[in-house]
Amino acid sequence: MSDDYLLKVEDLTISLDVDNASFSIVEGVNLTIKAGRVFALVGESGSGKTIVSLSILRLLGKGVSITGGKILFKDDQAQTIDIVKLNSKGKPIQAIRAAQIGMIFQEPMSSFSPVHTIGNQIEEVIHLHLDLDKKQARQKCIEMLGKVGIVNPERAIDQYPFEFSGGMRQRAMIARAMICNPKLLIADEPTTALDVTIQAQILKLMKDLQNELNMANLFISHNIGVIAQIADDVAIMYMGKIVEQGPVRDILRNPRHPYTKGLLRAIPHLADIGRSRRLEPIAGSVPNLYERPNGCPFAARCSEFIENICDRDFPKSTEIATDHTVFCHHVERDQNQQNLVVNI
Numbered sequence: 001m002s003d004d005y006l007l008k009v010e011d012l013t014i015s016l017d018v019d020n021a022s023f024s025i026v027e028g029v030n031l032t033i034k035a036g037r038v039f040a041l042v043g044e045s046g047s048g049k050t051i052v053s054l055s056i057l058r059l060l061g062k063g064v065s066i067t068g069g070k071i072l073f074k075d076d077q078a079q080t081i082d083i084v085k086l087n088s089k090g091k092p093i094q095a096i097r098a099a100q101i102g103m104i105f106q107e108p109m110s111s112f113s114p115v116h117t118i119g120n121q122i123e124e125v126i127h128l129h130l131d132l133d134k135k136q137a138r139q140k141c142i143e144m145l146g147k148v149g150i151v152n153p154e155r156a157i158d159q160y161p162f163e164f165s166g167g168m169r170q171r172a173m174i175a176r177a178m179i180c181n182p183k184l185l186i187a188d189e190p191t192t193a194l195d196v197t198i199q200a201q202i203l204k205l206m207k208d209l210q211n212e213l214n215m216a217n218l219f220i221s222h223n224i225g226v227i228a229q230i231a232d233d234v235a236i237m238y239m240g241k242i243v244e245q246g247p248v249r250d251i252l253r254n255p256r257h258p259y260t261k262g263l264l265r266a267i268p269h270l271a272d273i274g275r276s277r278r279l280e281p282i283a284g285s286v287p288n289l290y291e292r293p294n295g296c297p298f299a300a301r302c303s304e305f306i307e308n309i310c311d312r313d314f315p316k317s318t319e320i321a322t323d324h325t326v327f328c329h330h331v332e333r334d335q336n337q338q339n340l341v342v343n344i
């Protein structure tokens with residue numbers, strides 16, 4: 001993998017303290033986000049996506065902590081900072097939050113305070129990070145609200161969150177996350193709480209803004225169906241571990257992990273609407289994260305499960321094409337056999 005990254009997560013482990021025990025809820029995660037590209041992190045609910053995104057901004061809650069690995073970020077002075085080493089309450093991380101890495105949180109309702117106007121809440125971010133006076137800040141805020149597609153931004157700026165529809169509130173969230181022109185935007189399930197037509201509009205808006213501003217995006221979703229529209233690179237997460245990652249085309253055309261294949265079989269295709277193709281949900285449900293088995297975490301639900309192999313060790317990373325890696329014993333074995341044939 002080339003070194004032209006903006007954010008590189010290396011061997012990240014995040015643990016949860018319960019009573020006197022500690023459980024790793026995210027383990028050995030590696031991600032490389034390149035400048036100006038959209039990196040999608042996909043997995044069912046409970047797989048650890050939000051925890052990973054919060055760790056990048058050092059916003060993990062009480063009892064949850066980073067217990068291993070690095071989060072390397074190239075800041076606006078082209079210095080490489082290991083975010084893991086920063087004090088979570090110190091000035092350096094505060095200078096990165098919002099100004100260099102913007103974030104859209106998963107719960108749109110709780111993201112804005114109900115008692116302050118939208119404008120006040122966006123201007124607050126401006127005053128923290130940019131050297132603008134009141135009038136300039138208000139002007140910048142109106143411009144940004146217009147840019148994210150809010151009609152009549154001069155009026156909207158003085159409205160309260162409850163006066164906005166869900167879609168408008170999400171647009172305002174995007175405006176707030178992008179007001180300082182960050183190099184990276186983290187969007188945690190930005191469209192999940194919205195209905196389908198609004199989802200498509202918000203996705204298009206994010207894609208347009210990302211192209212226009214050449215900003216990188218860590219896009220988090222439980223829905224693999226949306227990644228074709230937005231992502232350049234994709235990582236599939238299951239029970240706190242990455243099981244497959246690669247360029248979006250490879251993941252969609254040549255998925256190799258049984259979990260990725262299952263996720264793709266479970267999404268409706270536009271071409272199939274009205275026909276009788278049955279969707280195939282993945283059998284079983286995600287086990288409790290604290291009960292992650294020794295072997296492949298997907299083993300218990302996998303239709304290709306091999307006893308004494310899949311339930312023993314976590315599979316090694318197999319690179320099946322440039323930047324396309326899979327963690328699966330089947331893939332590992334196929335690759336080894338291929339290499340044997342080549343070497344004979």
Ligand SMILES: Nc1ncnc2c1ncn2[C@@H]1O[C@H](COP(=O)(O)OP(=O)(O)O)[C@@H](O)[C@H]1O
Nearest residue numbers: 025044045046047048049050051052061064289
């Ligand atoms: N503060 C916490 N206390 C207890 N468990 C937590 C806490 N935060 C996260 N978890 C555990 O970590 C799991 C992964 O959480 P999360 O990152 O929110 O998953 P996702 O965003 O993929 O749905 C949760 O299902 C939960 O079991």
Ligand SMILES: [Mg+2]
Nearest residue numbers: 049050106188
């Ligand atoms: Mg989440």
